[in-house]
Amino acid sequence: MFLACAEPPAQTVQYSDLTPAVQRMLQSAGIDTGNFADHIAGIERKTAEREREGENDHLIFYVLQSKEFTKSARLEPALCAKQYVESGTIPRTVQTRMKQFAATTLDTGRLTYFRSLLPRENSLAHLRREYARAMQSLYAKEFAAKPRYYQSRGHSTDTRITANYALWTALSVLKASQPGLKFQRVLIVGPGMDIAPRTGLVDRYPPQSHQPYAVAQILRDLSLSETPRIECVDINDRVIQFIRNFAHQSGLRLDFQVSPGDPEYENWERNLMSKLAPVPREIAEAVSAEKLNIITQRLNSKYDLVVATNVLLYFDDTELLLAISNIESMLRAGGYFIHNELRGAIDLDMAAVGLAPVQARTVKIGEGTKAPLYDAFAIYRKK
Numbered sequence: 001m002f003l004a005c006a007e008p009p010a011q012t013v014q015y016s017d018l019t020p021a022v023q024r025m026l027q028s029a030g031i032d033t034g035n036f037a038d039h040i041a042g043i044e045r046k047t048a049e050r051e052r053e054g055e056n057d058h059l060i061f062y063v064l065q066s067k068e069f070t071k072s073a074r075l076e077p078a079l080c081a082k083q084y085v086e087s088g089t090i091p092r093t094v095q096t097r098m099k100q101f102a103a104t105t106l107d108t109g110r111l112t113y114f115r116s117l118l119p120r121e122n123s124l125a126h127l128r129r130e131y132a133r134a135m136q137s138l139y140a141k142e143f144a145a146k147p148r149y150y151q152s153r154g155h156s157t158d159t160r161i162t163a164n165y166a167l168w169t170a171l172s173v174l175k176a177s178q179p180g181l182k183f184q185r186v187l188i189v190g191p192g193m194d195i196a197p198r199t200g201l202v203d204r205y206p207p208q209s210h211q212p213y214a215v216a217q218i219l220r221d222l223s224l225s226e227t228p229r230i231e232c233v234d235i236n237d238r239v240i241q242f243i244r245n246f247a248h249q250s251g252l253r254l255d256f257q258v259s260p261g262d263p264e265y266e267n268w269e270r271n272l273m274s275k276l277a278p279v280p281r282e283i284a285e286a287v288s289a290e291k292l293n294i295i296t297q298r299l300n301s302k303y304d305l306v307v308a309t310n311v312l313l314y315f316d317d318t319e320l321l322l323a324i325s326n327i328e329s330m331l332r333a334g335g336y337f338i339h340n341e342l343r344g345a346i347d348l349d350m351a352a353v354g355l356a357p358v359q360a361r362t363v364k365i366g367e368g369t370k371a372p373l374y375d376a377f378a379i380y381r382k383k
Helices: 020-028 036-065 077-087 092-103 109-116 123-142 163-177 211-221 237-246 263-275 317-329 345-353
Strands: 185-189 229-234 287-291 303-308 331-339 355-366 373-382
Touching (some): 077 123, 092 123, 163 263, 163 355, 163 373, 211 263, 237 287, 317 345
Parallel strands (some): 185 303
């Protein structure tokens, strides 16, 4: 009976699943019914390659910043990238950290995972090769202003609690405009995991995924749901495993630092911190995760709300169109989609699948060191 009632797993999108408007947009890019399957297979191969690159980026950021395996001073990845590209050599301080990492026998969650990425032989050569690639990529972002940088770099699972501030603002807007609105079934695309960010690594917190539990708590705080069912999809196995295992832990605590920012932002973050330490067990048990590539796959399920923060920016225009088409297929009539990628092509894509714009804003986080820090949100509704 359980097998008969269980929902089918992720299904690969077919050309016939797309609306005529989406098909016409793909045809203008040279993609039609004859080559669609090959195009999807190519995206899958590209996704796997970009995921490997993203994991090796995290490996290098960990080697540069962690204090778990060394007493050497932390190294800022962006400054390392500048030094490497301009000199063409790996500094001695970096090579020392590489040797210490490769030689350590310590066993922690981060160390064990990143050690698993090393080949059994020539581990230092692997680190040097990945360091060169990661530093060239980071230099392109920080110093060369490479156009569409995120659409070509590795897929990062990096996540910060900060991303949920704009989401909280978006949901507050919906609550104010529709006091009786309720969300029971929610899908989060790419919840990510805090394991080794590009900068600001904090070793004392274990690797963890915040967003599913933050979203559930935000919905409760705004009286948009009592105990929402939060379902997550991601391409990364370790993100999925964390979410699947979290509710079975004896202590359901999530930790993070309060980032300096505007007073309203800091107050929001402190309030959320107090409610995720510990996470209420009924929230943890209502969160699940499945593997899915949002560009090429969809679930045979309908959701009241779909959330995708810091995800869509990794997709080129064709991938973006396919992702939005798959997201629309998983929204119930009248359901909402919230994201934070304010790209010009998105409104055309949304119209092609029947999602109507509701509201969009930028949200100030704080002053920052060089310029003010902003996030954004955009809300769409299925007609």
